[in-house]
Amino acid sequence: MKIGAAAITKLSEMICGDEPFVFFPYRSSSYLTRFFVELDLDYVHDGSTRRIWVREVLDELNRRQSPDNMPSKEVVKIIEYLLHPDHFLFDDKVDRKKAIEAVTASLKTNELSISEQANGTIKVLPLNGEFVSTSYDETPTERVITFKPSVFQVPEKKLNEKLISVMMPFNANFSGTYSAITRVAEYMDLECLRADDIWNNSTFIQDIFDLIFCSKVVIVDFTGKNPNVMYETGIAHTLGKTVIPITQSLDDIPSDLGHHRALKYYPNEEGLRNLSNELYKRLNVIYQKNT
Incomplete structure (x- = not known):
């Protein structure tokens, strides 16, 4: 699946830390390049308008092959990395709780949700789904299913x-x-x-x-x-x-x-x-x- 244009635009603004998403870390040109390099994505900001450049990068990655009910693995990595707790340290201007709420709202219309793991990192999930599989990180392109057991109750606890x-x-x-x-x-x-x-x-x-x-x-x-x-x-x-x-x-x-x-x-x-x-x-x- 591909994420809709409206959500891609919002994600671009979040990555940049631009209005109205000023509770995300602000990223200048060099830090935008660093953001993608740290994800092993070979993109270098060319000096053009930041949010437009990021949106073009996301559009390109969004067109890549993906599982039936998930965006491309590159887009998933970007969203999860965007909310990594390390980005919200030592800066009174940022607010990770608001950031999580903003991403959640943007993804909801695309039948996606996010879940915070025990170590504080974020996983992108199908809406109403949850990854409990240990092997998900190893095989992110496989089909993910959601099921409801009849013999057991699914616990509220996290992995x-x-x-x-x-x-x-x-x-x-x-x-x-x-x-x-x-x-x-x-x-x-x-x-x-x-x-x-x-x-x-x-x-x-x-x-x-x-x-x-x-x-x-x-x-x-x-x-x-x-x-x-x-x-x-x-x-x-x-x-x-x-x-x-x-x-x-x-x-x-x-x-x-x-x-x-x-x-x-x-x-x-x-x-x-x-x-x-x-x-x-x-x-x-x-x-x-x-x-």
Whole structure:
């Protein structure tokens, strides 16, 4: 989809910080060039009227190929970067709250909305939609769908970038495994929870859904072919989460999931120490990819 001409004009004025959007940072010619360069977009202001030049750049990017219900990935990046919290620091003239309200109003007529993430950054969304998928940043040109589950209630909470959820049998034999996982999370300053760590809802399965929904990473232990873990893995995959399978036996992984790489571990002191090391490597890759 393409954003309408009226919204493109307003976005151009917002990027410049011109009237009536003086609560955005004011950008002179050199800072306009810097704005686009920081987004890896090769545009240099040519000295012409600032807002007209920016509108021409946006018009060009707006014509690029895009998903059915989203603008081009370049336009999305510009909108999200325009509202980055770092732009609103140390300047009494700017007002990020007003800026967010202005962008929201401009995008609404184009069936788009925005959502503030746990780290303060902004995501452009289809109207009434929300990205909970971990993989969205990696594949921004794929089709995005909105769904409403009938078995669960969608929680009001937002995606927590630092949250790791663990799906495993609730058995004392797995306490060492859980400790090996939480040890890594604590070292990396991440949060780690199992469903039995919380009690926020009247039904246990709703707590599980909430936990997966809000997590960036879901670790699933297939050891023993536990049917609950299989079900929870399906939820995590459907929500687009980054799933890390672990198991004490590769034979316990269903054939439908056999193409996913899993970390095999032994439930002894050395095996759990190795599990911690391998999880640290994997989590490092996941979190470095988003920095």
